[in-house]
Amino acid sequence: MRPLRLRAEWALPVDAPPIQHAAVLIGADGRIAAVGPDSDVPAPAGTELEDLGAAILFPGFVNTHTHLELTGFEEHAPGLLRPPGGLAMTAEPEHLLFREWILNIRAIKAQRHPEEFLQAARRGVLDCWSAGITTIADTGDSGSVIQALAELGGSGICYQEVFGPDPAQSSESLAGLEAAVGRLLPFATGRVRLGVSPHAPYTVSGPLYAAVAAWAHARGFPMAVHVAESREESDFVTHRRGPFAEAWAKRGIPLLDDESHLPSYRPTVLPSPVEWLDSHGVLGPTTLCIHAIQLSPGDIALLARRDAPVAHCPLSNARHRHGAAPISALRAAGIRVGLGTDSVASVGRLDCFAEAKAARELGGLSAEAAVALATLDGARALGLGQETGSLTPGKWGDVVAVAAESREIAGNRSPAEVVLGAGLTGVCLTVLGGRVVYRREAPA
Numbered sequence: 001m002r003p004l005r006l007r008a009e010w011a012l013p014v015d016a017p018p019i020q021h022a023a024v025l026i027g028a029d030g031r032i033a034a035v036g037p038d039s040d041v042p043a044p045a046g047t048e049l050e051d052l053g054a055a056i057l058f059p060g061f062v063n064t065h066t067h068l069e070l071t072g073f074e075e076h077a078p079g080l081l082r083p084p085g086g087l088a089m090t091a092e093p094e095h096l097l098f099r100e101w102i103l104n105i106r107a108i109k110a111q112r113h114p115e116e117f118l119q120a121a122r123r124g125v126l127d128c129w130s131a132g133i134t135t136i137a138d139t140g141d142s143g144s145v146i147q148a149l150a151e152l153g154g155s156g157i158c159y160q161e162v163f164g165p166d167p168a169q170s171s172e173s174l175a176g177l178e179a180a181v182g183r184l185l186p187f188a189t190g191r192v193r194l195g196v197s198p199h200a201p202y203t204v205s206g207p208l209y210a211a212v213a214a215w216a217h218a219r220g221f222p223m224a225v226h227v228a229e230s231r232e233e234s235d236f237v238t239h240r241r242g243p244f245a246e247a248w249a250k251r252g253i254p255l256l257d258d259e260s261h262l263p264s265y266r267p268t269v270l271p272s273p274v275e276w277l278d279s280h281g282v283l284g285p286t287t288l289c290i291h292a293i294q295l296s297p298g299d300i301a302l303l304a305r306r307d308a309p310v311a312h313c314p315l316s317n318a319r320h321r322h323g324a325a326p327i328s329a330l331r332a333a334g335i336r337v338g339l340g341t342d343s344v345a346s347v348g349r350l351d352c353f354a355e356a357k358a359a360r361e362l363g364g365l366s367a368e369a370a371v372a373l374a375t376l377d378g379a380r381a382l383g384l385g386q387e388t389g390s391l392t393p394g395k396w397g398d399v400v401a402v403a404a405e406s407r408e409i410a411g412n413r414s415p416a417e418v419v420l421g422a423g424l425t426g427v428c429l430t431v432l433g434g435r436v437v438y439r440r441e442a443p444a
Contacts, residue, residue, distance in 0.1 A: 003028050003047040004434050007038055008401060010415045012058040013391035014368075014376045018415040024057055026397030030433035035391045050436075052401045055428060056415050058371065059390050060134025060398035061352040062378030064311035065224075065290050065340025068124030068148070069109075069117050069140040073345035076105060078319050098230045098320055099202075099243045105345055114142065121148035124350075129438040131350050132427045134398040137288060137311065137340070137382055139197045139224055143184050146194060150187040155398070155432060157382060159197035159224040159288075160184060162212060163204060166253045170208040174215065181221070191387075191396070191433065195222040198282070200229070201237050201273050202244040206257045209280040213287075222286040222383065224311075228273045228299065229291035230322050237273045274299040283308045286383060290340065293317055293325045300326065300333050309336035309381035312373075314358035315351075316342035327363040338378025353423045360420070367416035397434040402426040 004026045011022030013035060023041035027033040034041045043049065078101060112120075121144040128136060136156035138145045146158035160180050164173030177196060188194040198204045198212045216223050228234065235242035240255050248255055256276065274295065277283055283306040290311045292303070303310065312325050330337050339359055341350045352374045360370035379389025388396045402422035404415075413421075430438035 001028050001030065001434055003033070003044060004050065004397065004431065004436075005041065005043050005047050006050045006052060006057055006399060006401065006429075006431070008052040008055040008057045009404065010056045011035060011391060012056055012371065012415045012419060014059055014372050015390040015392055022057060024391055024397070024399055026399070026431070026434035028434075030397055030435070032391060032393050032395055032397050034393060050429070052429060054404055055401040056404045056419055056422075057391065057399055057401050058415075058419055059375045059388065060400050060430065060432065061132050061374050062135045062137075062338060062376075062382065062384070062389055063128065063133045063341055063350065063352060064137045064288065064338035064378045064381055065313055065342055066124070066128075066136050066138045066350065067140055067343035067345070068121045068128075068136070068138050068145045069142045070105070070343040070345045071120040071124035071127065073105065073108065073343065074348050076101075076108065076345045077348040078346070097243065098232055098322075099247065101320070114144070117142040117144035118147060121145045122152065124344075125149060125152050125154050126438075127350055129430045129432065130427065131352065131424050132400040132402070132430055133350065133352055134400070134430065134432045134437075135191075135379065135382070135384065135388055137224065139199075139226075139290075141180075143180060146184050146187045146192060149192045150189055152437075153190065153432070153435070155191040155388070155396070157193045157195050157222060157224075158184075159195040159222070161197045161199050162208070163199050164208045165203055165205055165248060166251075167205040167207045170205055170211055173208050174211045177212065178215070193222070195224060197224040200226040200233065201256070201276060202233055205253075206276070206280050209277065209282055213281045217281075217284070222288070223282070224288040224290060225277060225282060226290045227277055227292060228289075228294040229317075230320070231294060233273055234294045237276050238270050240270070272296060272299050274302055278302060278306065285309075288381065291317060291322070291325065292330070293322050295326055295329075297329075300329055300335070303330070304333040304335050307336075309338065311340040311381065312337050312359060313340040313342045313346075313355070314362055315355055316340075316346040318358070319346055324362050327359060331363065336377065336381040337373065338381035339374045349424075351424055353420060353426075357420055367414055367420055371416045371419055397431060399429075399431040400427060401429040403428050
């Protein structure tokens with residue numbers, strides 16, 4: 001691969017102040033060799049030159065939660081509503097119960113052929129690149145996304161899901177996970193990593209959580225868990241009631257770690273979902289906690305003690321009527337928080353610009369902090385902060401260019417403000433490890 005030199009009106013490194021009349025040089029190894037004023041960045045012989053004119057260069061988005069195997073399910077996204085925090089959204093007339101939506105998606109998935117999942121995953125990766133997303137953290141059970149990333153030369157962590165609410169199934173479920181990981185490991189090459197995801201407290205038993213956590217820790221696999229997402233989940237774990245409890249009862253499955261038969265049983269001190277996961281050894285620095293909405297101050301303190309990162313998905317949380325995650329409190333506690341889109345079946349399209357703007361409003365963030373949340377903070381949440389997330393020499397050359405008129409910044413709009421306002425249609429170039437993976441076509 002030839003070295004690549006990008007020149008633009010501005011560069012927003014994220015970990016350093018904005019640079020006007022900027023350039024970024026990416027070496028033949030795919031890593032950033034230099035960042036700075038155009039006059040200071042060399043152009044070695046044989047370098048490919050890209051002059052992007054009135055544009056802003058910034059690090060590619062790090063999407064900390066996707067389900068790319070669900071690409072094509074856009075029409076099944078629930079309607080929007082006005083969530084806490086004043087985000088401007090339209091209302092839907094009827095409430096679609098979260099559990100019913102999950103069952104609907106599962107039924108549709110069951111009709112897909114493995115090759116269709118792979119085609120969907122490939123399209124999903126390309127959609128990410130056209131949206132300025134260069135690194136993903138994906139969860140799914142088809143195995144299609146890690147194959148698509150490997151084939152296309154992508155970047156990310158793919159967490160293989162495992163399910164099993166009945167404790168009697170835990171050994172069988174773990175064996176199935178081990179077999180799936182064995183099949184998928186050959187795709188974990190280059191910048192593609194494999195992890196595991198015991199799905200959620202309403203689909204995984206305590207014994208299975210403990211077994212998967214121990215197995216993953218012993219082998220060095222990162223984990224991802226959906227936790228504290230819905231009120232129905234909290235009702236299930238903490239109060240043993242609600243639609244998930246009813247579903248388990250109908251199937252004859254014991255409710256979590258049911259100790260109601262013991263003389264010492266005290267229902268008033270049942271754990272929160274976060275506490276329940278921790279009791280099974282799940283939480284830790286390499287366990288990504290997805291959504292994390294229904295949190296008490298004690299839960300936040302526990303996540304901080306365990307150094308467990310969080311994938312914050314503001315638009316998905318709103319669409320499913322789960323409420324707003326306490327992003328300000330999470331950040332104040334020193335918890336690593338990144339932004340995720342969730343699936344197109346939840347949000348309709350993968351748009352980190354919109355997610356960053358929503359998180360900014362919910363958390364009272366500056367434009368610069370919102371951009372960092374979608375880039376460097378997300379990389380740190382995934383343990384990739386030394387590899388990507390900022391335009392820093394030595395990191396991978398993951399760079400996005402958005403069109404920007406010079407007068408926008410001259411009119412007291414910061415480069416970060418202009419980046420947030422650019423949106424999906426503003427992306428004109430996406431570079432992954434020094435390789436151009438998306439270029440906006442010129443109008444006919």
